[in-house]
Amino acid sequence: MPEIHSVNDYLTAVLPVCFGPLRMTADEIYRSTPWDINQRIRGYEERERQKRVLLGAMVTVPVINAGFYRPQGGVSLADIVPDDLTAEKITEQEMAYWKKVLDEARERR
Numbered sequence: 001m002p003e004i005h006s007v008n009d010y011l012t013a014v015l016p017v018c019f020g021p022l023r024m025t026a027d028e029i030y031r032s033t034p035w036d037i038n039q040r041i042r043g044y045e046e047r048e049r050q051k052r053v054l055l056g057a058m059v060t061v062p063v064i065n066a067g068f069y070r071p072q073g074g075v076s077l078a079d080i081v082p083d084d085l086t087a088e089k090i091t092e093q094e095m096a097y098w099k100k101v102l103d104e105a106r107e108r109r
Contacts, residue, residue, distance in 0.1 A: 010034070017041060049084045056080040 004010050014037055018024040022040050024032070032040075056077050064075045078085055 052081050053077065053084050 018029050021044055060080055061075055061077055
């Protein structure tokens with residue numbers, strides 16, 4: 001990710017993504033805030049991750065494992081797309097914070 005120090009740096013980094021994979025029009029970009037664009041980018045990343053996992057689980061892994069010259073131990077989805085299957089690590093502080101929020105919400109009911 002490039003370092004952003006000015007509006008020009010921001011536009012240089014964001015416009016190719018907006019016009020490219022996000023397929024936004026100039027009017028949509030003009031009306032969007034940086035937060036909106038960031039959320040669209042995150043949504044695009046998540047959709048692409050889900051596509052890779054679905055394709056691997058439904059097509060790639062079964063085809064490899066059903067072949068005559070398949071690997072001896074078989075192939076799993078974790079072998080194909082390991083980065084897409086890892087979950088973020090939650091620290092103890094974050095866990096305590098979310099437990100506290102949940103307890104407060106339960107008390108309000």
